Amino acid sequence: xxxxxxxxAVLALVTFWLHRRLVRAPGLGRPWSIIVDAVLVSxxxxxxxxxxxxxxxxxxxxxxxxxxxxxxLAAVFYLILGLLVVAVVSLLARLLRxxxxxxxxxxxxxxxxxxxxxxRRVLQVATAVVAVGAIATAGYGVVEAARxxxxxxxxxxxxxxxEFVGLRVALVSDLHVGPTRGREFTARVVDLVNEQRPDxxxxxxxxxxxxxxxxxxxxxxLAELVAPLGVFGVSGNHEFYADDGGRWLDVWDRLGVxxxxxxxxxxxxxxxxxxxxxxxxxxxxxxxxxxxDAALAGxxxxxxxxxxxxxxxxxxxxxxxxxxxxxxxxTHGGQMWPIRYLVxxxxxxxxGLDRIGNTTLYTTRGAGxxxxxxxxxxxxxxxxxxxxxxx
Numbered sequence: 001x002x003x004x005x006x007x008x009a010v011l012a013l014v015t016f017w018l019h020r021r022l023v024r025a026p027g028l029g030r031p032w033s034i035i036v037d038a039v040l041v042s043x044x045x046x047x048x049x050x051x052x053x054x055x056x057x058x059x060x061x062x063x064x065x066x067x068x069x070x071x072x073l074a075a076v077f078y079l080i081l082g083l084l085v086v087a088v089v090s091l092l093a094r095l096l097r098x099x100x101x102x103x104x105x106x107x108x109x110x111x112x113x114x115x116x117x118x119x120r121r122v123l124q125v126a127t128a129v130v131a132v133g134a135i136a137t138a139g140y141g142v143v144e145a146a147r148x149x150x151x152x153x154x155x156x157x158x159x160x161x162x163e164f165v166g167l168r169v170a171l172v173s174d175l176h177v178g179p180t181r182g183r184e185f186t187a188r189v190v191d192l193v194n195e196q197r198p199d200x201x202x203x204x205x206x207x208x209x210x211x212x213x214x215x216x217x218x219x220x221x222l223a224e225l226v227a228p229l230g231v232f233g234v235s236g237n238h239e240f241y242a243d244d245g246g247r248w249l250d251v252w253d254r255l256g257v258x259x260x261x262x263x264x265x266x267x268x269x270x271x272x273x274x275x276x277x278x279x280x281x282x283x284x285x286x287x288x289x290x291x292x293d294a295a296l297a298g299x300x301x302x303x304x305x306x307x308x309x310x311x312x313x314x315x316x317x318x319x320x321x322x323x324x325x326x327x328x329x330x331t332h333g334g335q336m337w338p339i340r341y342l343v344x345x346x347x348x349x350x351x352g353l354d355r356i357g358n359t360t361l362y363t364t365r366g367a368g369x370x371x372x373x374x375x376x377x378x379x380x381x382x383x384x385x386x387x388x389x390x391x
Contacts, residue, residue: 004052008044014076015044021083022131026124043072054178054210055242059218067180067373074336074372075138082130090123141336141374148189148367148380150196153353156390157360159304159324163272164387170198170227171383173310173329174366176238177218178210180373187221189367192382200229200267203257204329204364205236205281205310211243212251222255229267233257234278235288236310236330238370245280245288260308262291264299267306274304277323281310292317312349312356312363319357326361327385333365333378340378351378 018040023033046069053062170193177186193201207222208215225231233252239245249259258265260278267276279290290309299305307318307326315326333351334340343350347363354361364383369375 001056004048004056007051008048011044011047014080015040018076018079021087022127026127027120028124043069045069047073050179053180054208054215058214059178059182059210063180063182070180070372071138071142071374074141074374075134077336077372078134078137079130082134083127086123086126086130089126093119137376138372138374141372141376144379145369145373145375148192148382150192150384151364151381152384152386153362154386154388155325155353155360155362156388157304157324158390160387160389161272161274161304162389163270164274164304165389167200167269167387168196168198169306169327169385169387170196170201171204171327171329171362171364171385172201172367173204173364174206174236174332174370175368176206176209176366176370177368178208178215181218181368183218183221185368186218187224189382190221190224194224194226196382196384198227198384199269200276201225201227201231202276202308202327203231203233203252204308204327205234206238206329206366206370207236207252208248209238209242209370212247216251219251219255222252222257225256229269231257232265232276232278232308233259234308234310235259235261235280235284237281237283240281240283240285240288245284260295261288262295264295264305274306275299276306276308278308279314282314283311290314292321292323296321296323307359312347312354312361315348315356315359315361319359323359325387326356326359328361328363329366331363331365332370332375335369335375335378336372337377 019037023036046065049057049062050066050069053059053066172193175186207219235245235249239248252259262279264275264277266273277295279292279295280288282290284290301322305323307323309326309328311330312328318326331343331347331350334343340350348356349361349363351363351365362385365378365381367380367382
């Protein structure tokens, strides 16, 4: 509740700034100024409902208004970017006019529109273009985020046992059900996975946003996941935000997902085996800190190791400890352009197949979306990885 109040206060300041930029700066007259202000305040309230849905508010009633609010939050993001561009261009134009005034006076000519009126009109048009563009971009992002698709990737691995060549692994991550997505979305992802008939299913965390009491029912379709070699999962960071992450993993176990809590299991195929290792998220609180050393303790280092770890940066340690392949999520591929360019500040990989030291890393963009149910330039995916040996 404290986090919600703090966010509400910050968002109120942003809303006031939008009032200044959308109403005051372009000189919007009545009744449109009153209408726009009323819409801004109403959308502020819907965002608060969206942020609190799944944790403070019951998604049963909060999901639909919260969905609208969270889409508006995405539009606000693009509004801020666009209005900042307008402000910078306006500042540069003023500086240029100031420089020109210092030159010789222009020759007398026909009467022209006063400069102040002309600038106000240009600002009105620019503001309208930014507002329409921001809303249109958010709308496109809603459509994009609602359609997770299958992405197929061949992964060449030097130490892969011959018996595991052709193994098809389904990687599912970052559903973030609860505030804006519910049981139907989980069922759609489960159907996508099962239609591919994978040999092994791994879940890389961040399935939810909310408490067990309010959101657990939205994960029940996970019980329908089927794979001959099993369904395994690890925690993400969001499992710990609104509730105890251990309780969430207990829910997964009851749904048939074998959770790996800093541990490993042996996966067997045609008489050969590999180590499937799972650790908690990089930022997990006590007593759930990730411990790759403990998960790998006592293993035969000549055995191929496949690690499930929520964040790509966990591959840095995995490389030092002899892990062959790591499967991760977390980044969403940036989710909304241009955020993808900030991801490398924290993570060594944004999306797709990569190499971190001695470890091959695949980072999925994930099937869902955090916060706004919007994706721009980072379409959602369920990944089918086919393990192979190099040519």
